[in-house]
Amino acid sequence: MATPSDVPGLVAILAQTPWEKSAFIKAAVINDEVAVIDEGVGPIAFVVWNREFFGRPFVWLVAVAGHARRQGLATLLFAHVEAACPGTRVYTSTNATNAAMHALLFKHGYVRRGELDLDPGDPEIFYAKDVP
Ligand SMILES: CC(C)(COP(=O)(O)OP(=O)(O)OC[C@H]1O[C@@H](n2cnc3c(N)ncnc32)[C@H](O)[C@@H]1OP(=O)(O)O)[C@@H](O)C(=O)NCCC(=O)NCCS
Numbered sequence: 001m002a003t004p005s006d007v008p009g010l011v012a013i014l015a016q017t018p019w020e021k022s023a024f025i026k027a028a029v030i031n032d033e034v035a036v037i038d039e040g041v042g043p044i045a046f047v048v049w050n051r052e053f054f055g056r057p058f059v060w061l062v063a064v065a066g067h068a069r070r071q072g073l074a075t076l077l078f079a080h081v082e083a084a085c086p087g088t089r090v091y092t093s094t095n096a097t098n099a100a101m102h103a104l105l106f107k108h109g110y111v112r113r114g115e116l117d118l119d120p121g122d123p124e125i126f127y128a129k130d131v132p
Contacts, residue, residue, distance in 0.1 A: 002034035002046060009043035010034065016066045024048075024061075033060075035080050037073055044068045047077035057085045059092035062101075074104055082131045093126045095119060 002010060007029055011022045028034050028048045037045040045064040051057055059081055064073045082090055092110065094101040102125070110127035118124040 001032055002029045002036040002043070004029060006034075006036055006038070006043050006046075009038075010036070010046055013043060013046065013063050013065050017063050021061070028060075035077060037076065045073040045077060047074075047081060049081050053091055057081065057088060057090045059090065069100075075108065078104075078108055082129070085131050087131065089128050089130050091126065091128045093124045095122045096125055097122050 007026055010025045010029070014021050014025060025034065025046075025048070028050075031050070033048050033050045035047050035049075036043045043065075045068060046062070047059060048061040049057060049059045059078070062074050062077050091113075092105065094105070096115070105127045108129070110129045113126045113128050115123040115125045
């Protein structure tokens with residue numbers, strides 16, 4: 001799990017995404033909700049998840065450093081979450097426009113469950129997967 005010393009590296013990854021979420025990631029690290037992949041030079045990918053979505057496992061955010069994408073790291077992070085949740089349903093969501101994330105979720109057996117208009121013009125699409 002990520003520790004406070006990982007926060008600058010996590011924020012650097014977030015700087016390569018469309019979102020400013022440094023306060024969110026700092027709080028998630030303190031709450032021990034961040035699993036990180038670190039190849040010895042600092043974080044290159046992370047996932048934030050907990051059981052605060054109606055008591056169910058929910059992946060709130062996964063992000064991979066730009067230079068490390070398409071190498072299976074997000075796949076590893078989802079496998080990590082699923083391994084911690086045997087016999088349950090894992091939930092996640094992403095914006096309608098996030099084609100990479102939709103492709104990843106489809107590839108790994110996540111099924112579209114619904115949508116909410118959280119961001120105007122770019123609805124949040126919810127997915128779930130029953131983990132054996
Ligand atoms: C979305 C994201 C997390 C994917 O991470 P990744 O480590 O590159 O994903 P993986 O290498 O595990 O990809 C697994 C599969 O997902 C799909 N996929 C991933 N990125 C894709 C892309 N840019 N375009 C199309 N399909 C993609 C492919 O099917 C891929 O398998 P393949 O490489 O064998 O074709 C990464 O692009 C990222 O950090 N994006 C910015 C942050 C973000 O959007 N996070 C999600 C917010 S909810």
